[in-house]
Amino acid sequence: MSWLYHLKKLYSLDTLDARFLPKQTLNELKIDPAKPSPEELKSRQDDRKASFPPHGTRPSKWGTLEFYYHYLIFIICIPLMFYTPYVVSKASDPRYPIFEPLLSPGWIPGRKVDNSDAQYASFRDNIPYMAIVLILHPILRRLYDSLWRSNTYTQIRVVPGDDRGLTQGLSAAAAADARMEQRITFDFYFALVFISALHGVSALKILLILYINFKIAKDVPKKYVPVATWLFNISILFANELSRGYPFESLLALFPPSQASSEAKGPSAAMALSRWLDSYGGIVPRWEVLFKITVLRLISFNFDHYWSLDKRASSPLEKKQLDPSSLSERDRVSMPAKPGDYTFRNYVAYTLYSPLYIAGPIxxxxxxxxxxxxxxxxxxxxxxxxYGLRFLLTLLTMELVLHFIYAVAISKASPDWTSYTPFQLSMLAFFNLHIIWLKLLIPWRFFRFWALCDGIDPPENMVRCMSDNYSAFAFWRSWHRSFNRWTVRYIFVPLGGSRATAGESQTWVMLRAGGNFVAVFTFVALWHDIQLRLLMWGWLILLFILPEVLATKLFPKKKFRDRPDLYRWLCGLGAVGNILMMMAANLVGFAVGLDGLKGLIQGIAGTWNGVVFLAGACCALFTGAQVMFEIREEEMRHGFNMKC
Structure with a gap:
């Protein structure tokens, strides 16, 4: 059954992101120079589980009578969920001519492909070119290392001596500095070439923004750096969007022509030059769309430098007696770099790091x-x-969905929603959300895979399938996870977070935390796009978190310690409401908008048949929630605690 083991390993949490490995396993990876094989690690985990069963986990319910009922619901519902939108996507459906113009030729015989989502289409159409860059980038780095390795980390060795530990420590530090110098130099020059190819002459605009932000971090008086950083970067977000990337022709139009030039016939030489410059926009002329992710790195650099100024009197590494080569992720994030690391070259290499420049993760x-x-x-x-194989399987899944279920094209064609049955409407909405999830998941995993091939491990952005979420809080933590952690570090915590300080009343703490959540979700919505529907999406997510908070206060787990099944069923009822609200919020923000959501709701709940269907759907969601609970219990039994 080795194939079954490898399939299980392919979809294990540590394959998705090694950060989910139990701490003891991570420590083994750090101290074992041979890096134990997956089979060895599994054997060690099994031994630990046999000796120390996880605290607080319940016995498995996979073989209980209740779960056999849940399996029956799954066997009936899941095939119907795929078959229903497939039927309304067939050419024989009478509404097919309405959305057929939005379809494109596909590579599966007899099927067209729904490539109508412009955001994903731009990625999908460029996959071959990005794959070439993914292959060339590590090859060029190795070629660079082979040609310029004078006194680099590859030549530094431990020198035996009386004080071997001190000598080894000095050698390791020198090797680390040499490795950084080697990589940063390559990253800096490759990034300049990369953005020049992507954005043409607009690369100069990007470098100018980067330079101004760097000067804010370095030259503005320390107490004004946080405010100046936020004002500048939020202004850049708005300015980039409203000016559509500052075309040179538009910039020139800000300066009125002289009387002599206005009387001359034809465009001026300056206007002709500006149009010529605008014509060299690179592969992606609209650089301002991609720059949003860079703004997050600009803020990160400024604040990490700002906070480092308070810690230069003593080294956190020496204070905590930590080994810099085996820091936890928490320590890598919170401990400042060396004072000499905050240079313009390192800053550019970081903010424009090619594998993560286009979409992150952060x-x-x-x-x-x-x-x-x-x-x-x-x-x-x-x-x-x-991880790369898992990415390819995800890409294949998306291709199959786009070839057989035309949910996006149907919604874009503004159909008569009343012509669909409630079940058809709900499945079109459901697959619309799944396509949104996949179209974000695939680019993020592609660029993370590129970074992993280059020796850098950013956080995994999507750690749960869209259909494996029942909590609004946990959903936010597992959807664009690196962005969520960024907002916690640079917005939520600096504003005061949700922890009480000495002398604060509980009411004031809750009000302050609520205000901080409003600030976070408002920024998140505006960062995505300056549109009313996305602002409504951010506030809807915040609004839908409130019932979960109140339910947690009213029904604390400790009150049901002797009735765990009753507590689990009550949580299942709450999960059904959470799932419906999260689906509604994301449909408003990323799919059909508020008017489209109203049409869907009226089509589903506007008739008695629709009400009966909605009741049945809630029962199915309750079953799904119970399976989600047990999945998380199973993870806990294996030592994984994802907290989402």
């Missing part, structure tokens, strides 16, 4: 510098190859 500056100095022991060829 690494903080401190974490990036730490990983450049000391490669993570969790990055292995075996795990990286499994």
């Amino acid at each position: 690494l903080t500056f401190n974490d990036h510098i730490s990983q450049i100095r000391y490669p993570l022991p969790s990055i292995t060829t075996h795990r990286t190859l499994l």
Whole structure:
């Protein structure tokens, strides 16, 4: 059954992100220079589980009578969920001519492909070119290392001596500094070439923004840096969007022509030059769309540098007696880099790091510098190859969905929603959300795979399937996870977070935490796009979190310690409401908008048949929630606690 083991390993949590490995396993990776094989690690985990059963976990319910009922619901519902939108996507459906113009030729015989989502289409159409860059980038780095390795980390060795520990420590530090110098130099020049190819002459605009932000971090008086950083970067977000990337022709139009030039016939030489410059926009002329993710790194650099100024009197590494080559992720993020690391070259290499430049995931500056100095022991060829295979299977899944279920094209064609049955409407909405999830998941995993191949391990952005979420809080933590952690570090915690300080009343703490959540979700919505529907999405997510908070207060788990099944069923009822609200919020923000959601709701709940269907759907969601609970219990039994 080795194939079953490898299939299980392919979809294990540590293949998705080694950060989910139990701490003891991570420690073994750090101290074992041979980096134990997956089979050895599994054997050690099994031994630990046999000796120390996880605290607080319940016995497995997979073989109980209740779960056999849940299996029956799954066997009936899941095939119907796929078959229903497939039927309304067939050419024989009478509504097919309405959305057929939005379809494109497909590679599966007899099927067209729904490539009508412009955001994903731009990625899908460029996959062959990005794959070439993914292959060339590591090859060029190795070629660079082979040609310029004078006194680099590859030549530094431990020198035996009387004080071997001190000598080894000095050699390791020198090796780390040399490794950083080697990688940063390559990253800096490759990034300049990369953005020039992507954006043409607009690369100069990007470098100018980067330079101004760097000067804010370095030259503005320390107490004004946080405010100046936020004002500048939020202004850049708005300015980029409203000016559509500052075309040179539009910039020139801000300066009125002289009387002599206005009387001359034809465009001026300056206007002709500006149009000529605008014509060299690179592969992606609209650089401002991609720059949103860079703004997060600009803020990260400024604040990491700002906070480092308070810690330069003593080294946190020496204070905590930590080994810099085996820091936890928490320490890599919170501990400042060396004072000499906050240079313009390092800053450019970080903010424009090619594998993560287009879409992330997001690494903080401190974490990036730490990983450049000391490669993570969790990055292995075996795990990286499994992650790449998992990405390819996800890409194939998306291709099959787009070839057989035309949910996006149907919604874009503004159909008569009343012509669909409630079940058809709900499944079109459901697959619309799944396509949104996949179209974000695939680019994030592609660029993370590129970074892993290059020896950098950013956080996994999507750690749960969209259909494996029942909590609004946990959903936010597992959807664009690196962005969520960024907002916690740079917005939520600096504003005061949700922890009480001495003398604060509980009411004031809750009000302050609520205000901080409003600030976070408002920024998140505006960062995605300056549109009313996305602002409504952010506030809807915040509004829908409130029932979960209140239910947690009213029904604390400790009150049901002797009735765990009753508590689980009550949580299942709450999960059904959470799932419906999260689906509604994401449909408003990323799919059909508020008017489209109203049409869907009226089509589903506007008739008695629709009400009966909705009741049946809630029962199915309750079954799904119970399975989600047990999945998380199973993870806990294996030592994984994802907290989402």
